[in-house]
Amino acid sequence: MYFFVQVKSRRAHRPDTICEQSQPAKVPVQSPFACRARFRPGQCVGIAVLAFCSGSLAANWQSTVSKEPPGNFPELRPLRATYRFGWSGFTAATGEIHFTKPSGDEFQLDGTGRTIGFVRALWKLDVNHQAVANAETLRPIESQQTENYRSKKLATHLTFRDNGVTRARTEGEGSSAAAKTRQFSFPNLFDLHSALLYLRSQPLRDRSVYRVVVYPATNAYLATIRVIGREKVSVHAGGYNAIKVDLQLNKIGKNLELQPHRKFRRATIWVSDDADRILLRIEAQIFVGTIFAELQSMRFDGAR
Numbered sequence: 071m072y073f074f075v076q077v078k079s080r081r082a083h084r085p086d087t088i089c090e091q092s093q094p095a096k097v098p099v100q101s102p103f104a105c106r107a108r109f110r111p112g113q114c115v116g117i118a119v120l121a122f123c124s125g126s127l128a129a130n131w132q133s134t135v136s137k138e139p140p141g142n143f144p145e146l147r148p149l150r151a152t153y154r155f156g157w158s159g160f161t162a163a164t165g166e167i168h169f170t171k172p173s174g175d176e177f178q179l180d181g182t183g184r185t186i187g188f189v190r191a192l193w194k195l196d197v198n199h200q201a202v203a204n205a206e207t208l209r210p211i212e213s214q215q216t217e218n219y220r221s222k223k224l225a226t227h228l229t230f231r232d233n234g235v236t237r238a239r240t241e242g243e244g245s246s247a248a249a250k251t252r253q254f255s256f257p258n259l260f261d262l263h264s265a266l267l268y269l270r271s272q273p274l275r276d277r278s279v280y281r282v283v284v285y286p287a288t289n290a291y292l293a294t295i296r297v298i299g300r301e302k303v304s305v306h307a308g309g310y311n312a313i314k315v316d317l318q319l320n321k322i323g324k325n326l327e328l329q330p331h332r333k334f335r336r337a338t339i340w341v342s343d344d345a346d347r348i349l350l351r352i353e354a355q356i357f358v359g360t361i362f363a364e365l366q367s368m369r370f371d372g373a374r
Contacts, residue, residue, distance in 0.1 A: 073336045075184060076164065078237075080126050083217050085251055089334075093137045097178055107237065107336045108366045111188065115197070116317050118339070118356070121285075128164065129165065131292060131328055133280050133327070135258075135281050135283060135292075136282055137222065137278045137304055138272065138273045138279050138280075140208045140268060141271035141272045141273060142205075142206065142271070143270060143272070143273075143347070144171060144242040144258075144270045144345055145171075145177075145205070146177075146267065146270065146347070146374075147272075147370050147371075148171060148350075148371040149165075149168075149169050149319065149368060149369065149370040149371060150166070150167070150168050150368070150371065151166070151167050151169075151363075151365060151367065151369075152164065152166050152167075152364060152367045152370055153165045153166065153167070153349070153363050153364060153365055154306070154363070154364055154366055155183075155361070155362065156361065156362060156364065157358075157359055157360060157361045157365050158359070158360075161186065161187070161197075162185060162187070163183055163184060163186060163189070164183065164184060164186055164366075165181060165182065165183035165184075165197075165363075166181065166182050167179060167180065167181040167255075168180045168181070170371070171205065173247065175204060175206060175207070176201070176202055176203065176204065176205055177203045177204075177205050177208075177263075177267060178198070178200070178201070178202050178203075178212070179202075179203075179263045180199070180200050180202045181197075181198070181199040181200075182196075182197065182198050182199070182274060183195075183196070183197040183199075184196045186228040187223070188335055188374065193214075193219075193220075193368070194219060194220040195217065195218070195219050196216075196217075196218040197215065197216070197218075198215065198264045199213070199214070199215045199216075200213065200214050200217045200283065201213035201261055201263035201264070201342040202213075203261075203263055203264040203267060208264055208267045208271060209260070209264055210228070210232060210259070210261040210263065210264040211230060212227070212228060212229050212262050213226075213227075213228045213263065213304045214226070214227050214228075215287065215344040216269070222241060222242065223241070223242060224239065224240070224241055224287070225240045225241075225242055226238070226239050226240075226287050227239075228261060228285065228287070230259060230261070232257060232258070233255055233256070234253060234254050234255035234256055234257075234259065235253075235254050235259055235285050236251065236252070236253055237251065237253075237254070237285075237287075237288065238250075238251050238289070239251075239253045245290075254285060254290055256283055256290060258283070259283055259284070259285050259290070260282050260283065260285070261283045261284065261285060261286060263285045264286065265282055265284050265293065266349070268282065268343065269282070269295060270347040274297050274313055274315075274341075274347075275297060275311050276297055276298075276299050276300070277296070277297060277298075277299075278296075278297045279281065279292075279294065279295065279297075281293065281294050281295070283322065283356075289322070290321075290322040291319045291320060291321055291331070292319070292320045292322060292328060293317060293318070293319055294314055294318045294319075294320075295316070295317055296315065296316040297313060297314075297315055298314040298315060298316055299313075300312065300313060300316055300343055301314055303340045303350060303351060303366050305351050305364050305366075306364060306365065306366045306367075307350075307365045307366060307367055307368055308319075310311075310340075310342045310343070310344075310348075310350055311342070311343040311344065311364070312340075312341060312342055312343055312350055313340070313341045313342075313343045314340055315338070315339040315340070315341065315348070316336065316338060316339075317336060317337040317338075317339055318336050318338075319331045319334050319336075321371070332357070333356050333357045334354065334355075334356050335355040335356060335357075336354075336355055337353060337354035337355065338353045338354075339351070339352050339353070340352075348365065348368060350364070350365050351363075351365065
């Protein structure tokens with residue numbers, strides 16, 4: 071998602087409150103009896119119950135987070151893969167990943183990406199990413215990412231622990247670099263790499279639902295993943311039997327309250343329905359329309 075222009079969303083128009091909508095024409099807004107006079111006791115009780123239930127649902131989202139341990143699906147084999155990113159069939163960027171198991175207890179993902187063509191002339195971006203996860207628990211250990219734009223450089227380092235993450239973010243280079251550190255406390259967080267490893271390890275039966283808390287770079291999100299079903303899909307790398315998945319995201323605020331994601335609406339993801347479960351294609355609905363990522367080529371390390 072680093073290859074698409076970020077635009078500030080306009081603040082949504084604040085709807086009138088119930089009191090303002092129900093205000094009698096000749097009663098001043100400031101009167102504490104203006105709203106009360108418009109509702110019968112039964113209506114007031116109903117409104118109170120609805121407000122209580124809505125608040126409880128928002129407050130109890132933490133109880134819906136998936137607690138299943140890593141599944142027994144075969145671990146991903148070391149591989150190299152290339153992807154293209156764009157919108158409306160137009161390629162705006164390319165990326166390469168290398169997944170390895172450098173030691174018996176760690177998985178590692180190294181990735182690079184860059185904008186290309188006329189998009190690069192408008193918006194230059196080069197990305198380098200490395201993530202390390204525990205091979206047994208599939209929990210993240212650390213990740214590092216560098217984003218080089220035309221006029222600035224951003225470096226993000228995430229260090230994960232059992233009860234949260236420490237983020238160190240540096241903007242600029244040399245003596246002018248400004249570093250900021252932030253703590254986020256929440257148990258059993260994932261980054262993008264470990265979240266994918268965890269989800270692919272699960273049974274992924276049709277209509278199953280998984281909820282995980284992901285901290286990809288600068289904020290935490292509640293990711294809700296629903297397995298829609300199975301279907302055939304064709305990508306540049308070939309045709310596959312695929313698992314079709316729906317993804318929704320909610321931002322988690324400073325007080326652990328859920329907030330709507332202003333730029334991301336939802337995404338559809340296709341994963342190969344085989345012993346490898348390779349990410350094939352993503353179609354995401356965001357504030358500027360629909361963007362995609364698609365597998366271009368893939369080979370396993372050691373394969374001839």
